[in-house]
Amino acid sequence: MDKNVVLVVFAKILVPFILLFALYVQFHGDFGPGGGFQAGVIFATGIILYALVQGVDRAMAVMPPAVLKPMMAIGVLLYGGVGIASMLLGGHFLDYGFLAHDPIHGQHYGILIIELGVGITVAAVMMVIFYAFMGEQN
Amino acid sequence: MRWRGRPCIPAGIRACPIRSAVIDQVIDVLLLILLVITAIAVVRIKSLFAVVMLFGIYSLITAGIFVVLDAVDVAFTEAAVGAGITTVLMLTTLARTGHKQAPARHSPALPLTVVIITGAVLFWGTQDMPRFADPGAPIHLHVADRYIEAGPEEVGVPNMVTAVLASYRGFDTLGEVAVVFTAGVGVLALLGVRRRRKGDGDG
Known part of the structure; x- marks a missing residue:
């Protein structure tokens, strides 16, 4: 890595901003363009950039595959869980209006949580696919 | 006052429609020309590494077209997924498979005919599509x-x-x-x- 000092230093500066932007896109999706899917991809891109310049092993120390594999499922379960919760509270599947006393608040909570689920699954899947592809080369 | 289905923000009588019409069309044509150039380059270049990078550029230009069409969310997805993560995943795939295209063993006549006929049918089909917006x-x-x-x-x-x-x-x-x-x-x-x-x- 010593031969690409500019690349390594620049990537190091960029990564936190990419991750922060991902969180902004995640939680600002109700107001601006974006949402869980884009946020998940951008978050994964930040970690992948780190892996490309610092090596996969160091990226795996930050985001271990053992953590990412369950996260893949947790996102989907979070999404489905919101659907089940709205059923238990008296509505249809994914009918967020029943999640709070005010239907509009319920919609807000529902959208926030399912977008989080989307973001978690997408980010975890993208990183896992990248790890899998990088795994046995050389 | 509206231009191509979207409201003109400064609802002036002169400034908005004329300016936005010309600029929109110039940008549309430029982006589409770039898209065609990139597509031709993808077909002609044999180095798969370059092809993957060109596909990233293709996605970025497509994202630009979506922005011009006011589909910002789609543009965002195209830029993040098409230009960003797909390029990286394709590059890691190349690292596993090799980055030279195998030389063609058959004549390109039959595939070319199929592509031209399919393209002509699709083009013909667009005549039945509703007008934009x-x-x-x-x-x-x-x-x-x-x-x-x-x-x-x-x-x-x-x-x-x-x-x-x-x-x-x-x-x-x-x-x-x-x-x-x-x-x-x-x-x-x-x-x-x-x-x-x-x-x-x-x-």
Whole structure:
């Protein structure tokens, strides 16, 4: 890595901003363009950039595959869980209006949580696919 | 005052439609020319590494076209997924498979004929499509009015795209997340993630 000092230093500066932007896109999706899917991809891109310049092993120390594999499922379960919760509270599947006393608040909570689920699954899947592809080369 | 279905923000009599018409068309034509150039380059270049990078550029230009069409959410997805992560994943795939295209063993006449006929049929088919931003197009006559008119009261989210994707079509989006999850599980089942040991050919 010593031969690409500019690349390594620049990537190091960029990564936190990419991750922060991902969180902004995640939680600002109700107001601006974006949402869980884009946020998940951008978050994964930040970690992948780190892996490309610092090596996969160091990226795996930050985001271990053992953590990412369950996260893949947790996102989907979070999404489905919101659907089940709205059923238990008296509505249809994914009918967020029943999640709070005010239907509009319920919609807000529902959208926030399912977008989080989307973001978690997408980010975890993208990183896992990248790890899998990088795994046995050389 | 509207131009191509969107309201002109400075609703002046002169400035808005004329300027935005010319600029929009110039940008449209430029982006489409770049798109065609990139596509031809993709076909002609044999180095797969260059092809992957060109595909990233192709996606970025497409994202630009979506921005001109006011489809910002789609543009965002195209830029993040098409230009960003797909390029990286294709590059890592090339690292596993090799980055030279195998030389063609057969004449290009038959594939070329198929492509030309298919393209001609598709082009012919566009003649039947509704005009761009036509409010009477079938797709705008079903539920779109409801989303636009009742969305702010029913969902209360300023971004209409989010309201449709996350709330009205929440079940579809759940299916999409399940697809992404399945893709991850599929890659894990086929390749698996192996943590490389120190000194195990780590470069």
